[in-house]
Amino acid sequence: GGFFSAMRVTMALMALAHVQTLMVNGPHRVWADARPHVLRRARTPASPQMVGAVGTIAALPTLYALMSVNEYCTHRWYQHEEFNRDHAFQRFCQRVAFLFRRRPLFKLDGRRNLIKIWGGGHVEHHAETYDDMSLKKDPRWRRSKAAASLDSDLFRGTAFTWQTTGLMTVQMLPSTLPVFMLLGFSFMQTLAVLLPGMLVHALVWNMLHPPMHGLP
Template sequence: MSFTAASAMGKALVGVPVTQTKSFRQMRAAPAGRRSSKVVAMAGAETAVAVATRWALAVPTMYAVVSFNEYVTHRWFQHAEFNKTDWMKALWCKVTGAEVAPKCDGGGHIEHHAETLDDMSLKTDPKWLKSEPAKMLENSKYRGTAFEYDITGLMVLQMLPTSIPILALMGFSAPSGMAIILGAVAIHAAVWNSLHPAMHGMEDIPLNEGLNVPLPLAKMLRKTGYYNWLYKNHTGHHVMSGRMNYNVCCPGMDHILGTYCPEEEWYAKARMPAGAETRDPYPAGEYNRRLQERAEKGTVAAELVDGVELELEPELVSA
């Protein structure tokens, strides 16, 4: 079914309404001019309501679609659970004709987890920085925390198979549907980039490198309940070794698929380093400052957990 055909069917389902409210006899009895003007006015008003309803429904619909795509990418690609899911590998081989499914490496995300302490700061100890997992992050300016434009472009492509059929069935035209998809991905990228790099102590990503909101607005957003909710949810994801709370910007699918872990459960398992209590939640530039501190003093007291440097956790870097 083409996008146009699906869109036409969707308009019928969503409700481009029947505008004739009088009987045929009543319509014939009315003067022609008055009759036509009333029909046109009613049709215009009711069509406007249907269009407004469709656009209003697009907001929660796209939130759900983004939540689904974010979850799938984070769990099965970034955490490489695809490698452990036999039915997914079998489906890949059937669709592509390949004899063996490819192995996901997570794109550096598993290594990002190994580098992150439970207060969301990043380790800078020499033993870690010399390890093979840490070397995988050396070519990433933001150490795997930011959505640069190439990542955002990949997300647009990923969103198409799930978004286009849904938007078409809702009655949106191809241009309108594409505008909605691009808008949803842009908002997701801006929320991610105003939240994720800074919470891990990396610099705020400038607009020439990735979608983001102006820094003054980002600082305002970080004080809202929404960002506080996202922050705690993502902290739980790290504390639980990347096995819970896969959604970052659009929580939802975790609640549906049973992978949500509330704060009261994950906090009891956290191993907070010495600097956790006084740490700014969004200390942009912290990572580079700690590298400098370690170069000058030989250690960073804020990174110590129970007085020692945390050892590398092999299970986080062997997918």
């Protein structure tokens, strides 16, 4: 009888110790520790996607072509302010402005309420330039509104500003991203080509154009 009593006491103590372990560590940790450890092979990061030979060769000519098209659009519709005229795209923008901001489509006199933008002084720059590329400086011109609008610009509308460069960069995204995707470029790889290209474009323009008009 004494032996079995001792066994029962021992088993009771072991059960009590097990319950205390469960209360402290939780059942999942106990059973997890009891499972054999399995060595797992560490995952190796995927190798970066490389652009093929065709994409690498075609990247710069393609970017140049896209920049030429977008520069034409920026020069015509923004810098020369042709956006301000009454055409289909202007009317589309008017309807969008009416839809989201309730901007009136027509003025009180019945004329269309055109959306006007300022082209950064480019039109005024043309008005200030003689055929030999020199700039007007006579008193009559200096008193004009166009000349006064250029006085705050050191380069008098001859340079690509950060605003114009940013506008053209955003404008290029809808055409550049899908075209470069077809060439095998990822999104980040496309930006790695586009952004330096836009910066070089602006720097080269600003190094050449203002000095042509005798500006620093």
